[in-house]
Amino acid sequence: MADMNRRSSTGPSALGSRNCDDPHINYKEIAYLAKFLTPQANIYSRKRTGFCAQCQRELKQAIKRARHMGLMPFVA
Amino acid sequence: MKLYEGMFLLDNQAVRENWGRAKASITDILAKHGAKVITARHWEERKLAYPIKGRTRGTYLLAFFECGNEGVNQMRRDFEIDDRVLRYLLVNAEALPAGELEKSQAEGAAEFTLPTPPVEERVTAERAVFGELADRPVVDRSRASAPAPDEGDAAEGEESEIETPAVGEGV
Numbered sequence: 001m002a003d004m005n006r007r008s009s010t011g012p013s014a015l016g017s018r019n020c021d022d023p024h025i026n027y028k029e030i031a032y033l034a035k036f037l038t039p040q041a042n043i044y045s046r047k048r049t050g051f052c053a054q055c056q057r058e059l060k061q062a063i064k065r066a067r068h069m070g071l072m073p074f075v076a
Numbered sequence: 077m078k079l080y081e082g083m084f085l086l087d088n089q090a091v092r093e094n095w096g097r098a099k100a101s102i103t104d105i106l107a108k109h110g111a112k113v114i115t116a117r118h119w120e121e122r123k124l125a126y127p128i129k130g131r132t133r134g135t136y137l138l139a140f141f142e143c144g145n146e147g148v149n150q151m152r153r154d155f156e157i158d159d160r161v162l163r164y165l166l167v168n169a170e171a172l173p174a175g176e177l178e179k180s181q182a183e184g185a186a187e188f189t190l191p192t193p194p195v196e197e198r199v200t201a202e203r204a205v206f207g208e209l210a211d212r213p214v215v216d217r218s219r220a221s222a223p224a225p226d227e228g229d230a231a232e233g234e235e236s237e238i239e240t241p242a243v244g245e246g247v
Contacts, residue, residue, distance in 0.1 A: 028083075067125070068163065073126055
């Protein structure tokens with residue numbers, strides 16, 4: 001029963017799967033990064049984004065860099 | 077020598093005075109610490125996501141340069157001191173992005189002109205904390221219990237209301 005309730009790690013996610021060669025994860029691509037923020041500007045979890053661990057880490061890094069430069073909000 | 081990418085948030089006031097001088101102030105600091113500046117260009121003028129040092133708008137300068145690691149640590153100090161630099165970000169770059177060199181060279185052309193950054197409203201400490209709320213007139217809650225159609229009359233009316241029971245008690 002526990003297995004049935006577990007979320008699939010390979011299934012389609014809310015934001016679709018991502019090719020790991022995608023060059024869009026960059027702190028200057030603000031419109032793209034904004035898709036991975038909640039309305040309060042929190043970063044979506046890996047379950048929600050469907051990213052692999054490395055991509056999620058790059059996403060986190062990019063969003064934090066954008067926040068530091070005043071391109072994205074810390075809270076909205 | 078590694079390739080670095082530098083993004084600098086510049087004060088619009090410095091940009092309004094002279095973009096060339098504002099840009100030179102950055103490239104001079106880079107060159108001072110032994111960096112070889114490959115490109116430096118105007119990236120964008122935009123509204124900031126949150127006020128930084130009282131500014132709501134700023135101009136971004138994007139530069140790519142080659143530098144040794146000691147130079148990077150020393151130049152950080154200079155960027156911290158420079159008043160025109162509101163924020164800066166230095167990151168390793170794998171390679172120079174395609175088209176970056178052309179965009180940078182286009183800026184050097186004689187016909188290149190930069191649109192003047194729009195005038196911004198200086199953010200006071202109150203506005204930075206309370207945002208739009210800081211602009212609202214202050215309402216004194218202790219006196220606003222009675223509906224006041226006219227402010228001048230209401231102030232007098234309320235005073236007399238307070239006085240009347242006091243007089244009644246005295247008599």
